[in-house]
């Protein structure tokens with residue numbers, strides 16, 4: 160029906176039908192053109208489970224998520240074959256004349272987790288059947304699979320998700336890490352090395368371990384430094400020469416206990432096979448998170464063509480299985496995000512939508528310069544409001560801030576009343592996928608907002624939250640208020656970039672210091688009835704909207720965009 164149909168996104172990656180989960184094996188390589196291969200698990204049968212998964216392959220040249228199924232989806236029967244549509248031949252872009260060797264002999268190998276008949280998790284390999292195929296459609300399993308079994312002391316079902324391998328010149332081996340947990344519920348990471356991708360050796364000791372964090376899925380380990388991304392092999396080579404300098408290494412795990420992606424910044428010592436957090440209080444699994452909403456099993460890859468590190472995450476559904484079956488599909492991939500170190504703060508990452516997203520902007524409306532009084536709502540006059548890229552900055556009147564004495568010390572996004580819980584300095588922000596026909600009552604709306612509290616020490620503390628509780632009249636949906644404290648430095652305004660795409664809202668607050676992703680399923684605020692409002696629900700503060708640019712977004716399978724590939 161029209162409502163379910165409307166939930167399909169315009170510029171997020173999703174399969175035509177069935178279930179999808181983790182992004183896997185994302186690589187960016189150059190054969191004739193720069194190609195990004197994004198593979199993910201996908202169920203054969205329906206939208207509700209991942210039983211009998213297959214690998215689904217999407218090719219994304221350049222990085223925008225082309226809607227698979229419409230043009231760029233190839234389906235494979237267990238690494239078997241079916242053709243992807245082939246892009247028309249194009250001149251190789253600059254920097255793309257040398258095929259990027261992945262193995263010393265130029266081959267690409269895929270490592271994946273298999274399961275034996277006795278359900279033991281093992282690591283296996285597959286090679287492109289035709290290495291000269293730029294899209295690597297067909298894969299052949301290695302005849303001597305598996306190549307790694309759970310080592311002694313590791314549970315048979317706790318040994319999965321190998322990382323991308325990197326080369327370590329100190330002993331000419333390729334290394335990769337695998338996540339697990341021990342019998343005391345500590346999440347942990349093991350390192351393997353191989354010279355030939357035939358024999359694998361477990362490196363003695365653990366790379367890292369954090370008690371109480373449970374099974375670590377989908378480990379990622381990568382260097383971050385200045386504005387540019389860094390390849391892991393390059394970072395290891397540089398470190399062996401000069402000790403690594405300012406380069407830090409991010410370790411990320413997907414926590415099977417609470418289904419969130421956690422990361423920490425630390426130092427990787429290849430020779431000692433250790434990774435040490437900068438701050439033990441912000442260790443992996445207990446400190447920073449990539450995203451405060453629905454976002455899991457994410458992975459980064461290094462894009463050598465633009466020298467950047469790019470992150471994708473699996474964004475599941477929060478509606479019911481019944482609704483997914485009726486829709487015929489389940490899950491999205493997040494917008495690909497560049498990841499850099501927040502050099503101003505030094506203690507966290509910044510995530511930001513890849514620049515290619517901006518090529519989809521069409522009508523841009525500048526609506527900044529208004530003041531929203533406390534307790535008021537302000538409708539934006541837009542043409543279409545279901546696919547948007549919004550840039551907004553807010554300032555609180557300094558007099559109001561000065562007047563706010565100790566306020567809302569214990570504020571918490573999830574438990575303090577969301578967008579309707581009023582305080583002195585918040586909440587204020589935007590209502591998206593909100594019923595454009597009338598404001599008030601129980602209209603459908605998703606609240607995206609800041610909430611400023613004054614701590615006991617007199618300092619201000621800013622929270623950034625997504626309120627999903629009024630997002631839909633449907634009652635088979637998980638609706639929460641998600642978010643957390645976000646650092647705001649002296650002189651900074653409250654800023655957010657917001658991507659709205661039918662049933663997903665992705666926010667990047669304070670330049671990407673905090674991100675939140677929500678799945679929302681309006682039943683009435685859809686098609687022409689979807690609107691956007693500014694709101695300020697503070698009891699006394701006025702909010703100055705210093706910048707507000709709303710871009711309507713094309714769909715990524717748009718003809719004009721395809722022609723530019």
Ligand code: DQQ
Pocket residue numbers: 180181200209272319320376377413455456
């Ligand atoms: N999904 C995969 C696992 C991984 C988990 C199985 C994360 O390998 O640990 O579908 O979503």
